[in-house]
Amino acid sequence: MKILVLNGPNLNLLGQREPETYGRATLPEIETLARDTAKRLGADLDFRQTNHEGELVGWIQGARGTADAIVINAAAFTHTSIALRDAIAAIGVPTIEIHLSNVHARESFRHHSTISAVCRGVIAGFGAHSYVLGIQAAVNIIVTRC
Amino acid sequence: MKILVLNGPNLNLLGQREPETYGRATLPEIETLARDTAKRLGADLDFRQTNHEGELVGWIQGARGTADAIVINAAAFTHTSIALRDAIAAIGVPTIEIHLSNVHARESFRHHSTISAVCRGVIAGFGAHSYVLGIQAAVNIIVTRC
Amino acid sequence: MKILVLNGPNLNLLGQREPETYGRATLPEIETLARDTAKRLGADLDFRQTNHEGELVGWIQGARGTADAIVINAAAFTHTSIALRDAIAAIGVPTIEIHLSNVHARESFRHHSTISAVCRGVIAGFGAHSYVLGIQAAVNIIVTRC
Amino acid sequence: MKILVLNGPNLNLLGQREPETYGRATLPEIETLARDTAKRLGADLDFRQTNHEGELVGWIQGARGTADAIVINAAAFTHTSIALRDAIAAIGVPTIEIHLSNVHARESFRHHSTISAVCRGVIAGFGAHSYVLGIQAAVNIIVTRC
Amino acid sequence: MKILVLNGPNLNLLGQREPETYGRATLPEIETLARDTAKRLGADLDFRQTNHEGELVGWIQGARGTADAIVINAAAFTHTSIALRDAIAAIGVPTIEIHLSNVHARESFRHHSTISAVCRGVIAGFGAHSYVLGIQAAVNIIVTRC
Amino acid sequence: MKILVLNGPNLNLLGQREPETYGRATLPEIETLARDTAKRLGADLDFRQTNHEGELVGWIQGARGTADAIVINAAAFTHTSIALRDAIAAIGVPTIEIHLSNVHARESFRHHSTISAVCRGVIAGFGAHSYVLGIQAAVNIIVTRC
């Protein structure tokens, strides 16, 4: 059971960047939390971050045949990238969209996501715990096959 | 640790109603699943359903001082009820919005929620498992106090 | 052959309320007209009115397995209630939307109906005769099974 | 008692054209159904079809002083023709707008009608039976003079 | 001279609920203030609160023939309820819309009121004093008959 | 000096049709008024009416090389016809848009004209006198060549 956790632009700054919005956990701390969750649920984790949309597209494409599910925090790309949407739609690997902050309580341009419609589900607003819930949701989808 | 799980209009029809959208689990089955989750996490559960917006408002008001968190599937009211929004904002009890279906992959009038901005977070698209994730998120908020 | 005729908020005021818009017939008079029509067509009629959206939702749910068709004048709820829409979509009983007045010749907020898309058809603008036409359409749908 | 039934563009293709949307009845079959209905109600029927907006405008103009009511299925012109609207408003003959399909359950550009506001009422979604209901509504308006 | 003062959803929480927005006065304190104002102006007061739209509609309907004016703080229903609008328009009793907070200085969805157009006037932003002004306006309308 | 005066759909009904909006003059009376104006100014008049957009397009095309100016009351086509716009733009004959009624004081869908931008100028709201002013404007353009 292999889960790919993908992180979009500026998430490498977590912990320092606007902690009142994104929380105080750094990305490595979140990775540790995610790995612990995955291990507890018997899943293998591949955890990555990039500021490049094209690289994110490539990673999603690479999940085809190598990962059972994707958990993605697309950050700023969430609201503008059709390329991510097309990649997710193309590969047929169940994908879960997560966000640290409650995007619906922020600026209106963060209320729309281009990828939600091609993801299985969305989890937003629980800080680092969004990753825990996302991985758990992924495992549940893989195990129940629905 | 007490969690109030509230269900809005037509959720009493679950299992029979458009199963390709909402899944095959009935509301009593979901209640059982929710109770098992709560018990496993050491929480007490109060699980209710109503077709009346006013009753839902009253239940939210009643959570003040009696519940540690609310998990709410407001169903159709999600998209139109400012009364629910005001009730949630008024009581100061952490509230988690959940949905069975991925509302963002459906009709455009389901893409907007009037209550998201006053909830802690949103979980949508995981069928009955959305309740499990919602309760878990609630417990995490209660335990970590953030 | 059983037909449920449902009336939404303020229709209990008919005859007194803005007669130039809604006509001079009272709701009891309309009920009599509707019963006569149904009797003539060999149908049984259940005729109700409520100001409560939740009660209307409950009545629609109750039609499942007990009524062959619904004729609904949702009045003000026509333009805002997604709960009614979800109830109609859920039960699979053919439903006909009717209006006394020609809603398209009135304020622009009355031009949109949240329930039309899940009803079989719409009849608007014929005063009390809209009920006669609605019942006739219902009987035709029941009899021809399409 | 004379009723003019007017049919707009492409309705001459009925029966062959997208039967899942418009039903399997051909226009001649619908004409027969309409004539039977009119005869039963003691009315004389003039039934026509054209693909030309200008011809439809001319027919509506000609109804002045020669017809007691118009039943019109303007088809595609429903959504764009202000000329039809002006003609209907100009002649003062009660006009009933009908549609075979439930236009509100189709593409959004079919949700708006330019003529509804100048018609007495609207009937949509009952297939060929929409013509029966429309003629009946017309007779009722002529007979009751309101 | 009888005045009906109606309060919509969540106003029973006043004093506790977001005092920086709604002030520190509780609803009973406001009722006392309103009663004092009415008594001083020689009017009889009927003061009620409900979280149910349907109940509010019923109370407005009941004012017909029993009250000389209505002062209504429809709270959240202000922005969404066409049923309230229709009830007010139907009964012909002069109605005054009031708000504790200055709705125009808050979220944009609070800037529009569905009922303003059928009320005599609007008073917003003066906290509990809005009730005093509303009653006074009502008395002035009753006394001057315009 | 030859001027082509073109009239769109339903203008043949003038005098009978909604006189409070369009005035009491019939189209033949307006034609007489227009001919008198033209004669007084030394111009030759060709005055036509049609309910067919295609015919109007053809008449505009025919003005090329045969008329010095066009005065057009496109009536309902004013608001929807791009074909008229393209025809006017194509032929290079100065064209003046006129309206009997003040379109800006009527329904909002009459506020926009598809042809104004390719006409020399617009005259609206002066009843039959709009034709007099339009012809005069046409003569002025022809004579001053600007």
Next chain:
Amino acid sequence: MKILVLNGPNLNLLGQREPETYGRATLPEIETLARDTAKRLGADLDFRQTNHEGELVGWIQGARGTADAIVINAAAFTHTSIALRDAIAAIGVPTIEIHLSNVHARESFRHHSTISAVCRGVIAGFGAHSYVLGIQAAVNIIVTRC
């Protein structure tokens, strides 16, 4: 206790101008009514009218340190003037927006006010009595200091 009552463009025409909308009281009569109200409440009144936005801005600026509250009927400027808004926001003197007519029951361009968000509250629709209520609200704010 000093209150500045400011009147915008065209209010000098009151009594003559569209009395069905604005009432029959002239501005001098309203001034007398306002002075009586102020005197009764122990306040000093400065009552002015201008058709110049710039002059209105200057008067608002002048209130700083010289008036305890402003009651303003900005008339047509209500809907377009950001300069008034900035002036009111700049001076920190509590300001009350009033209107003779119920602006929400009129043309849609009168539904929005550029100044409401920086005023303490809004009173609209009570004719000349709006001034009485506005002054009373002003006195209440001055006296209660909130």
Next chain:
Amino acid sequence: MKILVLNGPNLNLLGQREPETYGRATLPEIETLARDTAKRLGADLDFRQTNHEGELVGWIQGARGTADAIVINAAAFTHTSIALRDAIAAIGVPTIEIHLSNVHARESFRHHSTISAVCRGVIAGFGAHSYVLGIQAAVNIIVTRC
């Protein structure tokens, strides 16, 4: 027979200002042309220009009882001034809106006029000749009293 011709902001620059848009005639030249037209038609002319909206409002108010008609080129105020609209509506003197350029062939913010709906008619696009036509239309309205 007295006609007031009013000119809004920047029209004092005519002839120098963007001649390809506004023509080469200066305002004094246009005044001469207007005076000649008025004299020929037996009318008295009062011709003014101002850059101040308030002054324009005052001049319109002053027309009440002193002028039989107004011809107004409100220039930039055309698109934003509700104060002008209210003044025109208030005084009951027939008013004709004119423009030198064809505003509909220019930037989209020039397509809407706040005053058209309260004017008798609109003339646009004929350069200085728009004044001639406007005065003629005014005389026609005065003479025919309609």
Next chain:
Amino acid sequence: MKILVLNGPNLNLLGQREPETYGRATLPEIETLARDTAKRLGADLDFRQTNHEGELVGWIQGARGTADAIVINAAAFTHTSIALRDAIAAIGVPTIEIHLSNVHARESFRHHSTISAVCRGVIAGFGAHSYVLGIQAAVNIIVTRC
């Protein structure tokens, strides 16, 4: 292999009409080019032009069973005609939309096509060569049957 090439309003003016937009080729010259292309590809060509929407609808209807593909330059009707759309959707003959000019580089009202969604594909911007490409695309669809 029979291909129907249809041309909408004003295309009969090609060569003379705004050559910088539409090119210098006349419609007969384009017809010759189209015939040469068809002959080279072994197809039979039927080439027509009309200014009447109704005639265009009729020609499309006539293609059913007599043509293997349609290449249509609907010109101005492209942007407004739902009747054309319905005709194309009704007949099931593969249809290719073509344009001489690059409509997306022109006025915004030319950016939307009502027929694109029911055509197989769109070719725009290549002048007379758009016809060559359109016929080639049509032949390819006929030959490959997809």
Next chain:
Amino acid sequence: MKILVLNGPNLNLLGQREPETYGRATLPEIETLARDTAKRLGADLDFRQTNHEGELVGWIQGARGTADAIVINAAAFTHTSIALRDAIAAIGVPTIEIHLSNVHARESFRHHSTISAVCRGVIAGFGAHSYVLGIQAAVNIIVTRC
């Protein structure tokens, strides 16, 4: 080298007015800063403020032939005045738009400027230093003649 620095409504309140938005410098202090900058760059400065749009229009008109450049902080008029836009476009003197605050980080109605499109450039958000930069930009334009 002469530069005209123009200041719109409420800028006379600077220093006192919302210092967190506009800074603590008063307008005379800013004038001194501007004069020092101009002197350093060899330019002559004319520095003015008004609350009247008409006066601002007049000052801009007066710059024609007397000033080499204009630096304008139109304040509230920035967002609504087409008269200012027309004046700037008319005179052909290079004009630079400046703002103290970063208008794009404030209310949405401050994001649009009616004058930007006719100015050479825009400088916003640097407090009093915006004037320094604006004068410098003006000098650069005058000196480089581009």
Next chain:
Amino acid sequence: MKILVLNGPNLNLLGQREPETYGRATLPEIETLARDTAKRLGADLDFRQTNHEGELVGWIQGARGTADAIVINAAAFTHTSIALRDAIAAIGVPTIEIHLSNVHARESFRHHSTISAVCRGVIAGFGAHSYVLGIQAAVNIIVTRC
């Protein structure tokens, strides 16, 4: 004669990715088809694909002086990338926009292209054959130099 064929994100997945939308041809198969077409027409082909917007921008820039035409399937970037638009506009090499699917028959966010306005023309909806048509169009432009 050198033609650069550029492919945007996710096109490397062709054949596997949603074949009902994009067809069953893989990108290498399309490249072969394109090369055959080019060879037949005497052109040299450079065929590339990338998921990186920046790389695509670089390739377009590189076409300046090295390619005679560009054929670009920008895929997801079509709808969002202004950088591509600026690059195409900057280099002056004729560019043809192509799409495999008929974008106008899909989700509404695919109906708008940011690059169409700076391309020579657009070809969409013919599957792999869109490349053949695109190359042919490119050759025609190169050869005819228009």
Next chain:
Amino acid sequence: MKILVLNGPNLNLLGQREPETYGRATLPEIETLARDTAKRLGADLDFRQTNHEGELVGWIQGARGTADAIVINAAAFTHTSIALRDAIAAIGVPTIEIHLSNVHARESFRHHSTISAVCRGVIAGFGAHSYVLGIQAAVNIIVTRC
């Protein structure tokens, strides 16, 4: 004092690319001008250009702790990149947005900037001199610490 000057996509083409819009200076010439300005003001300059959004995000992130201010010409990314916005907001280094052209005088999609709201200020329209002004503004912010 270290200033990072960042340049977005296609700016490497400056001088050749549409000189009437962007000026004739090449990017190296602008770099020289910027370096001269920085040197004169005692600042160190780091000047870079990229076509990759991800690289630009990385450079902004890298400014944290290494640069005192950023001057950014984000070019096409200005209008679409939320990733840039998030990066600028995250690092807390004062950032100044500059543009060569006056974006407000160009296509409407260039009027909105996603980054303005998180920058200190904006400078647009002065060609290469925008860089001089931007650096000066940066130095002023660093020196005055506000």
